[in-house]
Structures are given as structure tokens and as C-alpha cells.
Amino acid sequence: MLFSPFVQISPFCHQIIGVAGHKDSIAAEKKSSEAMDNIPTFNAEHLQSNMKTVYYSRTFLSIIGGVIAGIMGFTSLTGFIFYFLIMAITSVGLLAKAGFTVHSYFDSWNRVLLDGFLGGLMSFVLFWTFAYDLVHIF
Amino acid sequence: MALSALLSPKVYALRSVQPSSEPIPELSPAGDRKRVSVEMALGFAVGLFGVLILFHAAYSTIQYRGLLKIMEEEFSGPPMNVVAELLLGLVFCIWAALTVPGKFLSIQPYSEENRIVSLPANSDFMIFNHRGKVFPLEMDVKLKH
Numbered sequence: 001m002l003f004s005p006f007v008q009i010s011p012f013c014h015q016i017i018g019v020a021g022h023k024d025s026i027a028a029e030k031k032s033s034e035a036m037d038n039i040p041t042f043n044a045e046h047l048q049s050n051m052k053t054v055y056y057s058r059t060f061l062s063i064i065g066g067v068i069a070g071i072m073g074f075t076s077l078t079g080f081i082f083y084f085l086i087m088a089i090t091s092v093g094l095l096a097k098a099g100f101t102v103h104s105y106f107d108s109w110n111r112v113l114l115d116g117f118l119g120g121l122m123s124f125v126l127f128w129t130f131a132y133d134l135v136h137i138f
Numbered sequence: 139m140a141l142s143a144l145l146s147p148k149v150y151a152l153r154s155v156q157p158s159s160e161p162i163p164e165l166s167p168a169g170d171r172k173r174v175s176v177e178m179a180l181g182f183a184v185g186l187f188g189v190l191i192l193f194h195a196a197y198s199t200i201q202y203r204g205l206l207k208i209m210e211e212e213f214s215g216p217p218m219n220v221v222a223e224l225l226l227g228l229v230f231c232i233w234a235a236l237t238v239p240g241k242f243l244s245i246q247p248y249s250e251e252n253r254i255v256s257l258p259a260n261s262d263f264m265i266f267n268h269r270g271k272v273f274p275l276e277m278d279v280k281l282k283h
Contacts (some may be wrong), residue, residue, distance in 0.1 A: 013177045024183065038220075041247055041273075042245040042246065043243075043245045043247055043252055046243035046244065046245045047245045048250075049240070049243055050242050050243060050245070052239070053239040053240050053241075053242065054277050056149070056235075056239040057236060057239055060185075060231070060234075060238075061185060061231065061232065061235045062236045064188075064192070064227075064228065064231045064235075065228075067192055067196075068192065068227070070222050070227060071192070071195055071196050071199055071216065071220075071224060072215070072221070072224065073215065073216065074212065090235070091230075092237075093232055093236050094157055096155075096235070096236075097242065097255065104244050104245065104246055104249070105242040105243070105244065105245060106245070120199075121208070129207075133186065134196065134200075135196050135199050135200055136203065136213070137159075
């Protein structure tokens with residue numbers, strides 16, 4: 001009776017639904033990674049919500065970092081180093097937001113530290129060139 | 139009049155089909171409902187303020203470049219106050235980026251805020267022959283009110 005609202009996907013399947021995927025109507029889904037004695041399970045809907053939060057934070061800070069790099073007049077390599085610096089600061093900020101207890105909000109360290117690292121690079125370059133043109137060329 | 143007499147038993151029949159008791163209020167948070175809390179609005183305001191500071195810094199740099207063009211000097215970097223302004227704007231935007239998208243939700247199945255304490259309203263469609271039986275049976279879970 002306690003497990004009735006939970007629908008379990010196959011025990012050997014460790015597939016993560018993409019961020020743009022459409023959520024099911026069931027309140028909570030569980031995934032397990034092995035069918036041994038203890039089954040580490042987690043609430044997949046909350047995990048997806050947490051990953052969406054991380055994605056939004058990283059995208060916004062990529063854009064802001066791009067604008068700052070453009071205003072400061074960074075060119076070529078300095079700009080990309082600045083991007084990685086901004087992403088590192090974002091990772092530290094997200095760790096602080098999670099209270100440094102990653103296992104109660106994510107299933108591995110990589111998901112909060114490395115997940116969207118290169119995803120914001122295109123947005124960064126776009127706003128970097130935009131701000132650089134606006135401030136230094138026109 | 140005859141029409142209303144014809145209609146009223148139908149209305150009565152409709153009313154009796156509807157469930158008489160209202161559904162049990164769900165204590166677990168619904169996934170679709172999204173409310174803007176006070177912290178989120180404050181983070182939004184701080185982020186907007188940070189972006190405005192960045193715009194002001196950009197305008198200052200444009201003016202500084204105009205000045206350099208008049209004095210025919212090279213642009214090596216924005217002046218110190220603009221750099222300080224950019225850093226302040228960055229701090230505000232970092233704070234906003236960590237507060238606005240929402241809190242982290244716990245993924246532990248047995249944590250306090252993940253307790254399912256109510257029956258879902260569609261109890262006719264609940265099935266029990268799923269694969270939940272591979273979960274180890276925990277006998278120490280107590281029923282709380």
C-alpha cells in the first residue's frame with residue numbers, strides 16, 4: 001500500500017529523462033540502479049527539477065559573463081579563461097546552495113559540478129561579441 | 139413549466155452522480171503549481187538591479203572610449219570605478235542566479251518532505267501488481283498524522 005503510487009522503471013535501466021522531456025502525471029517515479037539487497041532509489045521528478053534549476057543558473061550566468069567580458073574588452077584566450085572562471089564560480093555557488101550535501105539533491109557530484117559546463121559557451125560568445133561591438137566598436 | 143419539471147429530475151440525477159465528499163486535501167506539493175515566493179521576487183529585483191548596474195558600466199565605458207578618442211590614446215582597460223561597478227553587478231547577478239530558479243528539492247525517498255500522506259483522488263485507477271515488490275520491506279515506518 002505504501003508503494004502503490006510509485007511506478008518503477010526496469011531495475012537495470014539508468015536512463016535520465018532530458019530536461020525538455022514532458023513529465024508524467026504520476027506524483028513520484030523511482031529509479032533503481034541494481035536489483036541487489038539494497039536498492040538506491042531517488043525521486044526522479046525532483047532530480048529533474050534540480051537539474052533544470054542548475055541549467056537556468058548556468059545559462060543566466062553565461063550571458064552575464066559574456067556581457068562583462070565584452071565591456072572589459074577581453075579578446076581571444078582571455079575571454080574563454082574568463083568563461084571558465086565564471087563557470088567555476090557558478091559551481092561553487094551551486095554547491096553552497098545545496099549546502100555541500102550533494103547526495104540529498106543529486107545522484108552524483110558530476111551532475112552539479114560538470115553538467116552544464118560547456119552548454120553556456122555559445123550564449124557566452126554571443127553576448128560577448130554583442131557587448132564588445134556595442135561598447136568598443138560603435 | 140413542464141420543461142422545468144422535465145429538467146429537474148435530470149439535474150437531480152446529475153447531482154447524485156457527483157462524489158459527495160470533497161477530495162482529501164493533498165499535503166504533498168503538486169508538481170505543476172508554481173508560486174512566486176518572496177525570496178524569488180527579491181532575487182528577481184536584485185538581478186534586475188545587477189543588470190542595470192552593468193548597463194550603467196557599459197555606458198560609462200562608451201563615454202570613456204569617446205574621451206580616449208579625443209585625447210588620441212590607446213584603450214588598455216576600463217577605468218577602476220567601472221571595474222568595481224562590473225564586479226558589483228556580477229555579485230548581484232550571481233546572487234540572483236542562485237536564488238531565482240527555485241530551491242533544490244530533496245530526492246531521498248524517505249525524507250520528511252517526500253512523505254505521501256494522502257490517497258490520490260483517482261484511487262479507482264491504482265494498481266498494485268507492479269514491480270514495487272523488489273523493494274525491501276521496511277517494518278519500522280510509522281504512520282504519522
